[in-house]
Amino acid sequence: MAHDPSRFWERAIILVDMDAFFASIEQLDNPELRGKPVGVTNGMQGTCIITCSYEARRQGVKTGMRLRHALEICPALIQCPSRPERYAQVSITIMEALQDITPDIEIFSVDEAFLDVTRVQKLHGSPEKIVRMTKDRVWQASGLPSSLGLSGDKTTAKYAAKKSKPDGLMIIPPWEAKQRLHDVPVTELCGINTGIGSFLAARGVYTCGDMARLPIGVLGQRFGNPGRRIWYMCQGEDPEKIHVDVPPPKSIGHGKVIPPDTRARRILLIYLLHMSEKVGARLRRHNMVAMTFSVGLMATDGWLGMKMQTPIPINDGLIIYDLCREVLADCWDGEGIHQVHVGALDPQPADGQLELFTEVDLPDRSIENQVKDMINLRFGEFALAPARLLERSTMPNVIAPSWKPFGHRETILHP
Numbered sequence: 001m002a003h004d005p006s007r008f009w010e011r012a013i014i015l016v017d018m019d020a021f022f023a024s025i026e027q028l029d030n031p032e033l034r035g036k037p038v039g040v041t042n043g044m045q046g047t048c049i050i051t052c053s054y055e056a057r058r059q060g061v062k063t064g065m066r067l068r069h070a071l072e073i074c075p076a077l078i079q080c081p082s083r084p085e086r087y088a089q090v091s092i093t094i095m096e097a098l099q100d101i102t103p104d105i106e107i108f109s110v111d112e113a114f115l116d117v118t119r120v121q122k123l124h125g126s127p128e129k130i131v132r133m134t135k136d137r138v139w140q141a142s143g144l145p146s147s148l149g150l151s152g153d154k155t156t157a158k159y160a161a162k163k164s165k166p167d168g169l170m171i172i173p174p175w176e177a178k179q180r181l182h183d184v185p186v187t188e189l190c191g192i193n194t195g196i197g198s199f200l201a202a203r204g205v206y207t208c209g210d211m212a213r214l215p216i217g218v219l220g221q222r223f224g225n226p227g228r229r230i231w232y233m234c235q236g237e238d239p240e241k242i243h244v245d246v247p248p249p250k251s252i253g254h255g256k257v258i259p260p261d262t263r264a265r266r267i268l269l270i271y272l273l274h275m276s277e278k279v280g281a282r283l284r285r286h287n288m289v290a291m292t293f294s295v296g297l298m299a300t301d302g303w304l305g306m307k308m309q310t311p312i313p314i315n316d317g318l319i320i321y322d323l324c325r326e327v328l329a330d331c332w333d334g335e336g337i338h339q340v341h342v343g344a345l346d347p348q349p350a351d352g353q354l355e356l357f358t359e360v361d362l363p364d365r366s367i368e369n370q371v372k373d374m375i376n377l378r379f380g381e382f383a384l385a386p387a388r389l390l391e392r393s394t395m396p397n398v399i400a401p402s403w404k405p406f407g408h409r410e411t412i413l414h415p
């Protein structure tokens with residue numbers, strides 16, 4: 001069926017998925033690696049392949065594979081230690097470039113984003129034109145290959161992007177989606193795992209086309225709303241929107257017992273930064289913001305500290321940390337501290353709130369924070385904190401998962 005570029009799309013969703021993202025960045029930064037099989041591991045000690053270049057994939061190397069096994073099947077494989085800060089930086093650059101296309105973006109992972117371009121058809125032209133423009137934009141911003149899928153819903157767009165890999169682009173107009181998915185095994189769609197797959201197989205549903213014969217109530221009864229969504233997904237009509245909300249916690253706090261009688265200001269600040277980053281990350285994970293924070297320091301005679309307000313609701317750890325610095329300056333006279341605590345007292349849904357950042361004199365780090373959260377999820381908590389700390393202050397590169405404040409004290413305090 002030919003595309004009719006003049007036809008208006010009632011919904012137009014693009015999925016951008018970078019190809020072998022971390023490995024491609026290594027090849028970009030190190031020209032001698034281009035065209036060669038590259039496997040990224042967690043440091044040089046890492047024993048698992050985090051991701052690998054297409055040259056390695058062609059020889060059977062896969063994500064999650066043991067390095068030793070990968071080297072057996074692909075002896076030429078070049079091991080590259082991961083560089084989370086660099087990946088985050090590139091990811092942020094790409095995500096920011098995508099904002100030029102549309103503000104309706106869901107950063108789906110560190111190297112994937114959904115764009116709802118329905119509203120910008122008047123501005124940029126047909127979705128077919130927009131998706132090509134998007135691919136070019138990603139290339140200009142990063143110099144990296146990506147694969148894009150365009151359709152009328154998230155699931156079909158994601159499927160199209162997967163099918164176009166690597167360095168591809170696939171368009172499935174919404175009016176063709178049902179027919180294009182007809183013979184596709186249901187488990188090829190994102191979100192349909194083998195568990196659901198066997199539930200469906202037991203009911204005679206193997207391909208998306210089979211789904212039309214199964215009453216939607218069967219899925220609804222077993223899996224609730226997500227089940228009903230699956231039924232629509234298979235018909236090329238995934239109703240899911242570009243935004244995802246996570247149920248909110250009532251308050252968010254992080255505390256830490258620290259070595260007794262800690263009196264070094266720098267050490268206290270490092271703990272407070274650690275707690276602030278944790279509170280910020282938790283707020284963001286729940287898509288929340290807050291404007292009332294408590295900062296506490298436990299001395300021998302009890303808690304020192306106070307509640308602090310920000311002018312607008314926020315979820316950025318570094319802004320929370322600024323409050324901690326103020327509290328430390330105002331409430332602490334050098335007493336020995338045993339415990340620190342940072343809490344967000346009034347978490348509320350972030351919807352729309354972050355847009356306020358542009359009108360207030362506070363930095364908007366929402367994209368950086370989202371990307372950072374995803375990188376840390378992949379490489380371990382605070383894999384990224386050190387780079388940000390260095391960028392921002394004179395603080396040493398200390399808060400890493402392996403860091404023990406007093407074990408390394410000499411090198412921290414007397415570098």
Ligand SMILES: [Mg+2]
Pocket residue numbers: 017018019020021111112
């Ligand atoms: Mg990818």
